[in-house]
Amino acid sequence: MKKILLCLLFISSIAKSQTNPAITKWLQNTTVTGTYYVSGNSTPISNGILVNCQQVRYSATWSYVNTAGIPAYSVGPYLDGNPNQAGNQNAIFKFPLVPTQNTGTKTPTAGGNIGVFINGVAMYDFRDGVAWNTTTNALCGGPGNPTCTGTPAWYRDAVLYERPGFDCSKGHPGGTNYHHHQNPSAFDLDLNVLSNICNLYDADGLYAINTSQHSPLIGFAYDGFPVYGAYGYANANGTGGIARIKSGYQLRNITVRTHHANGTDVSDGPPVNATYPLGYFREDYEWVAHAGDESYLDEHNGRFCVTPEYPAGIYCYFATVNANHNSSYPYLVGPTYYGNKTAAKVTTVSETTTTYNPSLATTENNLKEESLIIFPNPSSDLIAIQMGGLVGRNLKIDLFDVTGRLVKSTSMNAGQTITYFDVQDVYSGTYIIKIFDGNNSLSRTVVIQK
Structure with a gap:
Protein backbone atom coordinates (compact mmCIF):
# COMPACT_ATOMS: atom_id res chain seq x y z
CA MET A 1 0.00 0.00 0.00
CA LYS A 2 2.84 2.38 0.87
CA LYS A 3 4.51 1.71 -2.49
CA ILE A 4 1.25 2.38 -4.32
CA LEU A 5 0.78 5.67 -2.45
CA LEU A 6 4.32 6.80 -3.25
CA CYS A 7 3.79 5.91 -6.90
CA LEU A 8 0.56 7.93 -7.02
CA LEU A 9 2.28 10.90 -5.41
CA PHE A 10 5.10 10.70 -7.96
CA ILE A 11 2.66 10.54 -10.88
CA SER A 12 0.73 13.48 -9.43
CA SER A 13 3.97 15.48 -9.09
CA ILE A 14 4.95 14.77 -12.69
CA ALA A 15 1.49 15.70 -13.96
CA LYS A 16 1.57 18.96 -12.01
CA SER A 17 5.06 19.77 -13.29
CA GLN A 18 4.02 19.23 -16.89
CA THR A 19 1.38 21.96 -16.58
CA ASN A 20 3.84 24.51 -15.20
CA PRO A 21 4.31 27.24 -17.84
CA ALA A 22 8.00 27.48 -16.89
CA ILE A 23 8.23 24.02 -18.52
CA THR A 24 5.52 23.98 -21.17
CA LYS A 25 5.64 27.45 -22.72
CA TRP A 26 9.12 27.37 -24.25
CA LEU A 27 9.09 27.14 -28.06
CA GLN A 28 11.06 24.05 -29.03
CA ASN A 29 12.72 23.29 -32.36
CA THR A 30 15.35 20.87 -33.63
CA THR A 31 15.09 21.32 -37.41
CA VAL A 32 14.47 24.93 -38.51
CA THR A 33 17.46 27.28 -38.82
CA GLY A 34 17.54 31.07 -38.67
CA THR A 35 18.12 33.83 -41.18
CA TYR A 36 19.72 37.27 -41.13
CA TYR A 37 20.01 40.35 -43.32
CA VAL A 38 23.10 42.27 -44.29
CA SER A 39 22.88 45.93 -45.21
CA GLY A 40 22.06 46.40 -48.88
CA ASN A 41 20.55 42.95 -49.36
CA SER A 42 16.83 42.57 -48.67
CA THR A 43 16.94 38.78 -49.09
CA PRO A 44 17.49 36.98 -45.79
CA ILE A 45 20.50 34.67 -45.58
CA SER A 46 20.58 31.38 -43.69
CA ASN A 47 22.85 31.33 -40.65
CA GLY A 48 22.58 27.56 -40.16
CA ILE A 49 21.77 27.97 -36.44
CA LEU A 50 18.72 26.29 -34.91
CA VAL A 51 16.00 28.74 -33.84
CA ASN A 52 14.02 28.83 -30.60
CA CYS A 53 14.84 26.34 -27.81
CA PRO A 71 14.72 33.66 -33.09
CA ALA A 72 12.58 32.23 -35.90
CA TYR A 73 12.16 35.72 -37.38
CA SER A 74 14.94 37.22 -39.49
CA VAL A 75 17.45 39.44 -37.65
CA GLY A 76 19.54 42.41 -38.76
CA PRO A 77 20.85 44.53 -40.25
CA TYR A 78 22.04 46.98 -37.58
CA LEU A 79 22.43 50.36 -39.25
CA ASP A 80 24.24 52.18 -36.43
CA GLY A 81 27.63 50.67 -37.26
CA ASN A 82 27.28 47.64 -34.96
CA PRO A 83 29.76 45.16 -36.51
CA ASN A 84 28.34 42.12 -34.72
CA GLN A 85 25.94 39.45 -35.91
CA ALA A 86 23.67 37.19 -33.89
CA GLY A 87 25.55 34.01 -33.02
CA ASN A 88 24.99 30.63 -31.40
CA GLN A 89 24.88 31.06 -27.61
CA ASN A 90 24.86 27.32 -26.87
CA ALA A 91 23.32 28.20 -23.51
CA ILE A 92 21.51 26.43 -20.69
CA PHE A 93 19.23 28.58 -18.55
CA LYS A 94 17.95 27.48 -15.15
CA PHE A 95 14.60 28.83 -13.87
CA PRO A 96 12.72 28.15 -10.63
CA LEU A 97 9.40 26.36 -11.03
CA VAL A 98 8.00 28.23 -8.02
CA PRO A 99 9.35 31.80 -7.94
CA THR A 100 9.24 33.67 -4.66
CA GLN A 101 8.82 37.29 -3.61
CA ASN A 102 11.88 39.10 -2.30
CA THR A 103 10.71 40.58 0.99
CA GLY A 104 14.03 42.30 1.65
CA THR A 105 16.04 44.83 -0.32
CA LYS A 106 15.12 44.52 -3.99
CA THR A 107 17.81 43.43 -6.45
CA PRO A 108 18.48 45.86 -9.32
CA THR A 109 18.52 44.57 -12.86
CA ALA A 110 21.94 44.78 -14.48
CA GLY A 111 23.63 44.74 -17.86
CA GLY A 112 23.30 41.53 -19.87
CA ASP A 128 23.08 50.15 -23.23
CA GLY A 129 26.29 50.21 -21.19
CA VAL A 130 26.79 53.97 -21.52
CA ALA A 131 26.55 56.38 -18.58
CA TRP A 132 27.57 59.90 -17.59
CA ASN A 133 31.00 60.47 -16.08
CA THR A 134 30.46 63.31 -13.63
CA THR A 135 34.21 63.83 -13.24
CA THR A 136 34.88 64.50 -16.92
CA ASN A 137 31.34 65.69 -17.74
CA ALA A 138 31.24 63.28 -20.66
CA LEU A 139 29.81 59.91 -21.59
CA CYS A 140 31.61 56.78 -20.45
CA GLY A 141 31.27 53.10 -21.30
CA GLY A 142 30.34 51.59 -24.63
CA PRO A 143 32.12 51.84 -27.99
CA GLY A 144 34.38 54.89 -28.35
CA ASN A 145 34.00 56.09 -24.75
CA PRO A 146 36.39 55.71 -21.79
CA THR A 147 35.55 53.09 -19.18
CA CYS A 148 33.20 54.22 -16.42
CA THR A 149 34.62 54.37 -12.90
CA GLY A 150 32.66 54.04 -9.69
CA THR A 151 28.85 53.86 -9.81
CA PRO A 152 27.43 56.36 -12.29
CA ALA A 153 24.38 58.38 -11.28
CA TRP A 154 22.99 58.65 -14.81
CA TYR A 155 22.56 55.64 -17.16
CA ARG A 156 21.65 56.04 -20.82
CA ASP A 157 18.40 54.55 -22.13
CA ALA A 158 19.08 52.06 -24.93
CA VAL A 159 15.55 52.07 -26.32
CA LEU A 160 15.73 55.79 -27.09
CA TYR A 161 19.37 56.15 -28.03
CA GLU A 162 20.00 52.88 -29.89
CA ARG A 163 16.87 52.91 -32.05
CA PRO A 164 18.86 53.40 -35.31
CA GLY A 165 20.64 50.12 -34.56
CA PHE A 166 17.57 47.98 -33.89
CA ASP A 167 16.36 45.62 -36.61
CA CYS A 168 12.74 45.32 -37.71
CA SER A 169 11.88 43.20 -34.65
CA LYS A 170 13.47 45.77 -32.28
CA GLY A 171 16.46 43.62 -31.44
CA HIS A 172 20.24 43.71 -31.88
CA HIS A 180 15.55 42.68 -26.96
CA HIS A 181 15.41 45.59 -24.51
CA GLN A 182 11.71 46.05 -25.20
CA ASN A 183 8.44 44.63 -26.49
CA PRO A 184 9.53 42.13 -29.22
CA SER A 185 6.94 43.13 -31.80
CA ALA A 186 7.98 44.54 -35.18
CA PHE A 187 8.29 48.30 -35.72
CA ASP A 188 5.86 48.30 -38.65
CA LEU A 189 3.13 46.73 -36.49
CA ASP A 190 3.08 49.76 -34.16
CA LEU A 191 0.32 52.33 -34.61
CA ASN A 192 2.99 55.04 -34.83
CA VAL A 193 5.94 53.63 -36.78
CA LEU A 194 9.21 55.02 -35.37
CA SER A 195 11.62 53.24 -37.73
CA ASN A 196 11.40 52.47 -41.45
CA ILE A 197 13.86 49.56 -41.34
CA CYS A 198 11.06 47.05 -41.99
CA ASN A 199 10.52 48.60 -45.43
CA LEU A 200 13.63 46.84 -46.78
CA TYR A 201 14.45 44.26 -44.10
CA ASP A 202 11.08 42.82 -43.15
CA ALA A 203 10.60 40.68 -40.06
CA ASP A 204 7.74 40.09 -37.65
CA GLY A 205 8.95 39.74 -34.08
CA LEU A 206 7.84 37.22 -31.48
CA SER A 212 -8.94 42.36 -28.08
CA GLN A 213 -7.05 39.45 -26.50
CA HIS A 214 -4.89 38.94 -23.42
CA SER A 215 -1.33 39.11 -24.69
CA PRO A 216 0.68 35.89 -24.63
CA GLY A 224 11.32 33.24 -12.36
CA PHE A 225 8.19 35.34 -12.72
CA PRO A 226 6.49 35.42 -16.15
CA VAL A 227 6.64 38.31 -18.61
CA TYR A 228 3.56 39.03 -20.73
CA GLY A 229 2.95 41.15 -23.79
CA ALA A 230 1.31 44.56 -23.75
CA TYR A 231 -2.36 43.74 -23.03
CA ALA A 243 -6.90 46.68 -21.58
CA ARG A 244 -3.45 48.00 -22.32
CA ILE A 245 -1.35 47.37 -19.22
CA LYS A 246 0.47 50.61 -18.51
CA SER A 247 3.78 51.58 -17.00
CA GLY A 248 3.54 53.56 -13.77
CA TYR A 249 6.58 55.61 -14.80
CA GLN A 250 6.51 59.06 -16.33
CA LEU A 251 9.12 61.62 -17.32
CA ARG A 252 10.05 64.02 -14.54
CA ASN A 253 9.45 67.74 -14.87
CA ILE A 254 13.11 68.77 -14.71
CA THR A 255 15.49 70.99 -16.68
CA VAL A 256 18.66 70.11 -14.72
CA ARG A 257 19.93 66.72 -13.56
CA THR A 258 21.01 67.20 -9.95
CA HIS A 259 18.77 64.81 -7.97
CA HIS A 260 17.17 61.43 -8.48
CA ALA A 261 13.40 61.11 -8.37
CA ASN A 262 13.49 60.03 -4.71
CA GLY A 263 15.20 63.31 -3.78
CA THR A 264 18.72 61.92 -3.43
CA ASP A 265 21.34 64.56 -4.22
CA VAL A 266 23.71 63.00 -6.77
CA SER A 267 26.58 64.13 -8.95
CA ASP A 268 25.20 66.36 -11.66
CA GLY A 269 24.43 65.06 -15.08
CA PRO A 270 24.13 67.22 -18.20
CA PRO A 271 21.24 69.71 -18.30
CA VAL A 272 18.17 68.77 -20.32
CA ASN A 273 18.76 70.06 -23.84
CA ALA A 274 18.64 69.03 -27.48
CA THR A 275 21.74 66.84 -27.10
CA TYR A 276 20.55 65.18 -23.89
CA PRO A 277 16.74 65.36 -24.07
CA LEU A 278 14.42 64.26 -21.29
CA GLY A 279 14.34 60.47 -21.42
CA TYR A 280 17.97 60.18 -22.52
CA PHE A 281 18.81 58.77 -19.08
CA ARG A 282 16.90 56.22 -17.04
CA GLU A 283 16.93 58.55 -14.04
CA ASP A 284 14.82 61.05 -16.00
CA TYR A 285 11.79 58.91 -15.03
CA GLU A 286 9.80 58.72 -11.82
CA TRP A 287 7.25 56.17 -10.68
CA VAL A 288 3.79 57.48 -9.76
CA ALA A 289 1.08 55.46 -8.01
CA HIS A 290 -2.29 55.30 -9.79
CA ALA A 291 -4.69 54.36 -6.99
CA GLY A 292 -7.89 52.75 -8.21
CA ASP A 293 -6.60 51.85 -11.68
CA GLU A 294 -5.25 48.30 -11.66
CA SER A 295 -4.06 48.53 -15.27
CA TYR A 296 -1.03 50.52 -14.04
CA LEU A 297 2.01 48.58 -12.87
CA ASP A 298 4.23 48.85 -9.80
CA GLU A 299 7.85 50.03 -9.52
CA HIS A 300 9.14 46.74 -10.99
CA ASN A 301 6.81 46.95 -14.02
CA GLY A 302 4.53 44.19 -12.79
CA ARG A 303 1.51 43.30 -10.69
CA PHE A 304 -0.07 40.27 -9.04
CA CYS A 305 -2.91 39.19 -11.32
CA VAL A 306 -4.89 36.43 -13.02
CA THR A 307 -3.77 35.38 -16.51
CA PRO A 308 -4.83 32.58 -18.90
CA GLU A 309 -1.83 30.48 -17.81
CA TYR A 310 -2.20 31.30 -14.10
CA PRO A 311 -5.95 31.31 -13.27
CA ALA A 312 -5.15 31.40 -9.54
CA GLY A 313 -2.98 34.47 -10.05
CA ILE A 314 0.76 35.14 -9.96
CA TYR A 315 3.06 38.13 -10.07
CA CYS A 316 3.61 39.12 -13.73
CA TYR A 317 5.71 41.62 -15.61
CA PHE A 318 4.40 43.22 -18.82
CA ALA A 319 6.13 44.51 -21.97
CA THR A 320 4.74 48.03 -21.66
CA VAL A 321 3.86 50.24 -24.61
CA ASN A 322 2.09 53.60 -24.94
CA TYR A 331 9.92 48.28 -21.15
CA LEU A 332 10.12 44.76 -19.65
CA VAL A 333 11.47 44.27 -16.10
CA GLY A 334 12.98 46.73 -13.71
CA PRO A 335 14.69 48.75 -12.59
CA THR A 336 14.52 46.15 -9.76
CA TYR A 337 13.20 42.58 -9.59
CA TYR A 338 10.07 41.84 -7.59
CA GLY A 339 11.26 38.34 -6.71
CA VAL A 346 24.59 27.44 -16.18
CA THR A 347 27.12 25.18 -17.87
CA THR A 348 25.84 21.82 -16.66
CA VAL A 349 22.74 20.21 -15.17
CA SER A 350 23.84 18.55 -11.95
CA GLU A 351 20.61 16.88 -10.86
CA THR A 352 18.28 14.21 -12.19
CA THR A 353 15.76 15.67 -14.64
CA THR A 354 12.92 14.67 -16.93
CA THR A 355 12.93 15.81 -20.55
CA TYR A 356 9.74 17.61 -21.54
CA ASN A 357 8.23 16.38 -24.81
CA PRO A 358 5.87 19.05 -26.19
CA SER A 359 4.41 16.64 -28.76
CA LEU A 360 2.79 14.64 -25.94
CA ALA A 361 1.13 17.69 -24.40
CA THR A 362 -2.47 18.69 -24.97
CA THR A 363 -2.32 21.70 -27.26
CA GLU A 364 -4.89 24.48 -27.21
CA ASN A 365 -6.39 25.69 -30.46
CA ASN A 366 -4.55 28.92 -31.32
CA LEU A 367 -6.22 29.19 -34.72
CA LYS A 368 -8.86 31.75 -33.91
CA GLU A 369 -10.72 33.48 -36.72
CA GLU A 370 -10.30 36.94 -35.18
CA SER A 371 -6.53 36.44 -34.96
CA LEU A 372 -6.08 35.93 -38.70
CA ILE A 373 -5.41 38.87 -41.01
CA ILE A 374 -4.90 38.41 -44.75
CA PHE A 375 -3.94 41.44 -46.82
CA PRO A 376 -4.29 42.86 -49.34
CA ASN A 377 -7.49 41.15 -50.40
CA PRO A 378 -8.01 41.37 -53.36
CA SER A 379 -4.34 41.10 -54.32
CA SER A 380 -2.39 41.18 -57.57
CA ASP A 381 1.15 40.19 -56.58
CA LEU A 382 1.66 39.42 -52.87
CA ILE A 383 -0.60 38.06 -50.13
CA ALA A 384 0.45 38.42 -46.48
CA ILE A 385 -0.90 36.05 -43.84
CA GLN A 386 -0.57 37.39 -40.31
CA MET A 387 -1.57 35.77 -37.02
CA GLY A 388 -2.36 38.00 -34.08
CA GLY A 389 -0.89 37.03 -30.74
CA LEU A 390 1.84 34.38 -30.62
CA VAL A 391 2.21 31.34 -32.84
CA GLY A 392 3.14 28.41 -30.60
CA ARG A 393 3.22 25.64 -33.22
CA ASN A 394 4.55 25.36 -36.76
CA LEU A 395 1.77 26.14 -39.24
CA ASP A 401 -8.13 27.07 -56.19
CA VAL A 402 -11.91 26.61 -56.12
CA THR A 403 -11.60 23.07 -57.56
CA GLY A 404 -9.47 22.01 -54.60
CA ARG A 405 -6.18 21.94 -56.51
CA LEU A 406 -3.15 22.87 -54.41
CA VAL A 407 -1.52 25.93 -55.99
CA LYS A 408 1.15 26.96 -53.46
CA SER A 409 2.37 26.02 -50.00
CA THR A 410 4.31 27.88 -47.36
CA SER A 411 4.78 27.73 -43.61
CA MET A 412 4.90 29.88 -40.49
CA ASN A 413 7.19 28.60 -37.77
CA ALA A 414 6.55 28.86 -34.05
CA GLY A 415 7.76 32.26 -32.90
CA GLN A 416 6.80 34.00 -36.13
CA THR A 417 3.61 35.92 -36.92
CA ILE A 418 3.64 36.55 -40.66
CA THR A 419 4.33 34.82 -43.99
CA TYR A 420 3.63 35.52 -47.67
CA PHE A 421 2.44 34.06 -50.94
CA ASP A 422 3.94 35.48 -54.13
CA VAL A 423 0.98 35.29 -56.54
CA GLN A 424 2.43 37.14 -59.52
CA ASP A 425 2.34 33.85 -61.44
CA VAL A 426 -1.19 32.90 -60.32
CA TYR A 427 -4.24 33.48 -62.54
CA SER A 428 -7.04 35.85 -61.52
CA GLY A 429 -9.83 34.20 -59.57
CA THR A 430 -11.08 33.15 -56.17
CA TYR A 431 -8.80 31.02 -53.98
CA ILE A 432 -8.85 29.47 -50.53
CA ILE A 433 -6.07 29.80 -47.96
CA LYS A 434 -6.01 26.93 -45.45
CA ILE A 435 -3.94 27.08 -42.26
CA PHE A 436 -3.22 23.85 -40.37
CA ASP A 437 -1.38 23.46 -37.04
CA GLY A 438 -1.35 19.65 -36.92
CA ASN A 439 -4.67 19.41 -35.10
CA ASN A 440 -6.85 22.31 -36.17
CA SER A 441 -7.44 24.18 -39.41
CA LEU A 442 -8.72 27.57 -40.47
CA SER A 443 -9.73 28.66 -43.98
CA ARG A 444 -10.21 32.04 -45.62
CA THR A 445 -11.26 33.05 -49.15
CA VAL A 446 -9.05 35.46 -51.12
CA VAL A 447 -9.39 37.07 -54.51
CA ILE A 448 -6.54 37.54 -56.98
CA GLN A 449 -7.04 40.27 -59.56
CA LYS A 450 -4.63 41.03 -62.40
Missing part, protein backbone atom coordinates in the same frame (compact mmCIF):
# COMPACT_ATOMS: atom_id res chain seq x y z
CA GLN A 54 16.29 22.90 -28.44
CA GLN A 55 15.48 21.10 -25.19
CA VAL A 56 13.58 21.63 -21.93
CA ARG A 57 14.28 19.50 -18.83
CA TYR A 58 12.87 19.79 -15.36
CA SER A 59 13.28 18.53 -11.80
CA ALA A 60 10.99 19.01 -8.83
CA THR A 61 12.14 22.61 -8.42
CA TRP A 62 13.88 23.79 -11.62
CA SER A 63 13.47 23.91 -15.37
CA TYR A 64 16.50 23.86 -17.66
CA VAL A 65 16.28 25.37 -21.14
CA ASN A 66 18.85 24.70 -23.87
CA THR A 67 18.92 27.37 -26.57
CA ALA A 68 21.11 28.84 -29.28
CA GLY A 69 19.49 32.24 -28.65
CA ILE A 70 18.34 32.67 -32.25
CA ASN A 113 20.53 38.97 -19.49
CA ILE A 114 17.75 39.79 -17.05
CA GLY A 115 15.53 37.03 -18.43
CA VAL A 116 14.84 34.89 -21.48
CA PHE A 117 12.01 35.04 -24.00
CA ILE A 118 10.15 31.81 -24.74
CA ASN A 119 12.00 31.54 -28.07
CA GLY A 120 15.29 31.39 -26.19
CA VAL A 121 16.32 34.96 -27.05
CA ALA A 122 17.94 37.10 -24.37
CA MET A 123 15.97 39.74 -22.46
CA TYR A 124 17.86 42.93 -21.46
CA ASP A 125 16.83 45.89 -19.33
CA PHE A 126 16.81 49.58 -20.31
CA ARG A 127 20.57 50.20 -20.38
CA PRO A 173 23.32 41.79 -30.73
CA GLY A 174 25.68 42.67 -27.90
CA GLY A 175 28.77 40.82 -29.01
CA THR A 176 27.00 37.82 -30.57
CA ASN A 177 24.17 37.73 -27.99
CA TYR A 178 21.04 38.84 -29.89
CA HIS A 179 18.56 40.43 -27.46
CA TYR A 207 4.19 38.25 -31.40
CA ALA A 208 1.72 40.73 -32.84
CA ILE A 209 -0.30 42.89 -30.46
CA ASN A 210 -4.00 42.04 -30.50
CA THR A 211 -5.94 44.66 -28.55
CA LEU A 217 3.25 34.86 -22.09
CA ILE A 218 6.47 35.88 -23.87
CA GLY A 219 9.23 35.05 -21.39
CA PHE A 220 10.51 34.68 -17.85
CA ALA A 221 12.56 37.12 -15.80
CA TYR A 222 15.60 36.04 -13.80
CA ASP A 223 13.49 35.87 -10.64
CA GLY A 232 -4.07 41.93 -20.18
CA TYR A 233 -7.19 41.92 -18.03
CA ALA A 234 -8.09 45.43 -16.92
CA ASN A 235 -8.56 44.25 -13.34
CA ALA A 236 -6.07 42.06 -11.54
CA ASN A 237 -8.78 39.50 -10.72
CA GLY A 238 -9.33 38.78 -14.43
CA THR A 239 -12.40 40.99 -14.94
CA GLY A 240 -13.00 44.30 -16.69
CA GLY A 241 -12.26 43.19 -20.25
CA ILE A 242 -8.96 43.55 -22.10
CA ALA A 323 -1.17 54.28 -26.77
CA ASN A 324 0.69 54.19 -30.11
CA HIS A 325 2.20 50.79 -29.20
CA ASN A 326 5.67 52.35 -28.97
CA SER A 327 7.80 50.93 -26.16
CA SER A 328 7.26 52.55 -22.76
CA TYR A 329 9.87 52.66 -19.94
CA PRO A 330 10.86 50.43 -18.13
CA ASN A 340 14.38 36.60 -5.56
CA LYS A 341 16.83 36.47 -8.48
CA THR A 342 17.58 32.75 -8.63
CA ALA A 343 17.57 32.00 -12.36
CA ALA A 344 20.90 31.89 -14.14
CA LYS A 345 22.88 30.70 -17.12
CA LYS A 396 1.34 24.68 -42.72
CA ILE A 397 -0.33 27.18 -45.05
CA ASP A 398 -1.76 26.14 -48.43
CA LEU A 399 -3.33 28.06 -51.30
CA PHE A 400 -6.06 26.13 -53.17
